[in-house]
Amino acid sequence: MKLTRRRALALTAGGIGLAALGGGGYTAYLYSSAKVDTIGEIDFTNALHIPPVQDGQIDNVGNRVFDLQMKPGSRRFKDGDDTATWGFNGDFLGPTLRARRGETVKVNVRNSLPETSSVHWHGMHVPAAMDGGPHQSIAPTDTWSPEWTIDQPAATLWYHPHPHGATGRHVYQGLSGLFIIDDDEEEALDLPRGYGSNDIPLIVQDKKFTSDNQFDDDPGMLSQNGVLGDEILVNGTHSPYLDVHHDRVRLRILNGSGARFFNFGFSDDRPFQVIASDGGLLERPHATRRLQLSPGERAELVVELEAGRETVLRSYPPELHVDFIDARPHGGHDAFDVLQLRTAATVSSTAAVPDVLTDPIVVDTTEVAATRTFELSGFTVNGQVMDMNRIDFGVAANSVEIWEVRNVDSWVHNFHVHDVQFQVLSVGGQPPQGHMAGWKDTVQVYNGSPVRVAMRFGDLSDPNLPYMYHCHILYHEDQGLMGQFVVLGDGEEIGTVPYSDTGHDHGLAKASSTPDS
Numbered sequence: 001m002k003l004t005r006r007r008a009l010a011l012t013a014g015g016i017g018l019a020a021l022g023g024g025g026y027t028a029y030l031y032s033s034a035k036v037d038t039i040g041e042i043d044f045t046n047a048l049h050i051p052p053v054q055d056g057q058i059d060n061v062g063n064r065v066f067d068l069q070m071k072p073g074s075r076r077f078k079d080g081d082d083t084a085t086w087g088f089n090g091d092f093l094g095p096t097l098r099a100r101r102g103e104t105v106k107v108n109v110r111n112s113l114p115e116t117s118s119v120h121w122h123g124m125h126v127p128a129a130m131d132g133g134p135h136q137s138i139a140p141t142d143t144w145s146p147e148w149t150i151d152q153p154a155a156t157l158w159y160h161p162h163p164h165g166a167t168g169r170h171v172y173q174g175l176s177g178l179f180i181i182d183d184d185e186e187e188a189l190d191l192p193r194g195y196g197s198n199d200i201p202l203i204v205q206d207k208k209f210t211s212d213n214q215f216d217d218d219p220g221m222l223s224q225n226g227v228l229g230d231e232i233l234v235n236g237t238h239s240p241y242l243d244v245h246h247d248r249v250r251l252r253i254l255n256g257s258g259a260r261f262f263n264f265g266f267s268d269d270r271p272f273q274v275i276a277s278d279g280g281l282l283e284r285p286h287a288t289r290r291l292q293l294s295p296g297e298r299a300e301l302v303v304e305l306e307a308g309r310e311t312v313l314r315s316y317p318p319e320l321h322v323d324f325i326d327a328r329p330h331g332g333h334d335a336f337d338v339l340q341l342r343t344a345a346t347v348s349s350t351a352a353v354p355d356v357l358t359d360p361i362v363v364d365t366t367e368v369a370a371t372r373t374f375e376l377s378g379f380t381v382n383g384q385v386m387d388m389n390r391i392d393f394g395v396a397a398n399s400v401e402i403w404e405v406r407n408v409d410s411w412v413h414n415f416h417v418h419d420v421q422f423q424v425l426s427v428g429g430q431p432p433q434g435h436m437a438g439w440k441d442t443v444q445v446y447n448g449s450p451v452r453v454a455m456r457f458g459d460l461s462d463p464n465l466p467y468m469y470h471c472h473i474l475y476h477e478d479q480g481l482m483g484q485f486v487v488l489g490d491g492e493e494i495g496t497v498p499y500s501d502t503g504h505d506h507g508l509a510k511a512s513s514t515p516d517s
């Protein structure tokens, strides 16, 4: 089924008001209702909060053990009332978990929320039972303790809830955090790495507040995307500034929004160097003035700063590759002041970014086990909405596949695959540019511009428990734009997904789960 924009609007809105508005009136309504521009309007009064690092504890078998507790809280983001929030180990967002390649980690995730949730390690190569998707539900008062060995390069990953049909709401309430992987290769490079001083994590999120300062996640009758906020929080800080004491800083940026695309750049249009994408370092730094990230994508950049000056990290109107009328309700005309960087009168100097950062980003495609096509439309992929009981296909462990992802409607989408980092082979037939040339787990997919990616699946197989692929516009995901695949070992066949609507203990056979006491 092909869901066109207007058809879906009609479905969403039940046709209310559309007829009354008529074509031109409807267009005018969308046009006038949605534009947001905060350039020059932000007073930068709050010091940027830096999420604390949790290194964990080494247990008696040498594993690195982290503790996360999901719980309700409240936070004063701005003048007026406190906002009711959810957070990990605090009121809003969570600690930055940090571990090294090769380590075995265990995370005790305790759910002290009033409802069932889950925690997914976005970008991580993990056994399906530890993935934290919708099959690894954690009931209130339970603790889920997944364990896995980190086997991928240094990167800025993140974690967030993934409960079936409710990911958007759980993330919007404040449940997200970074998971930084370190390795010897990255540490051998002369890059800024003083966490919170010249290596700055930035979780950028748009929010809409009600008049009494509560998070407003009502997508509105005409929304195709879920809520688009008109205010920005960075690491949970409203109107943030950062005092800098170095002549170069590294920004590790996560677009932690549910639906908003950001097109980052600086207020004085200074250039910067992108050094990493979702899955780790780029082969070479990419010099640019703009960096567009869709929900769920990360990138790292290094920017040069001058002593005694200020500059503002902004989001310019994103390039959404849709027509003018469609751009407006997708936030395509919106601009934000995001973070002010205030450089001290004297700064310490940092080395220039090396010319070569890592090995070429290449998946060997001489032997391709399968080529698949994914058509994204409305809330569907290949014409179907997500079904927890349907495994869409199986892939062979240790095999290489090529996936072609097409946006076949007039909406804006992206595409995220669990378990793997992939190489983008082409975008609309052209070689990928900038951060798209690095390891990716989430890509923007525009109509008329199919994205071909290649990935190698590892040896972690499980015929019964699937991984997800989906649009990371969380409203699209929650409405059904998601599918499931399993990784099959030698001689394995697609099994039966052990899912029932009432049970919340799936995937726990291999991870330990203990009731909270």
Ligand code: C2O
Residues within 6 Å of the ligand: 120, 122, 160, 162, 296, 416, 418, 468, 470, 472
């Ligand atoms: Cu960041 Cu399936 O998710």
Ligand code: CU
Residues within 6 Å of the ligand: 412, 413, 414, 471, 472, 473, 476, 477, 481
């Ligand atoms: Cu989508």
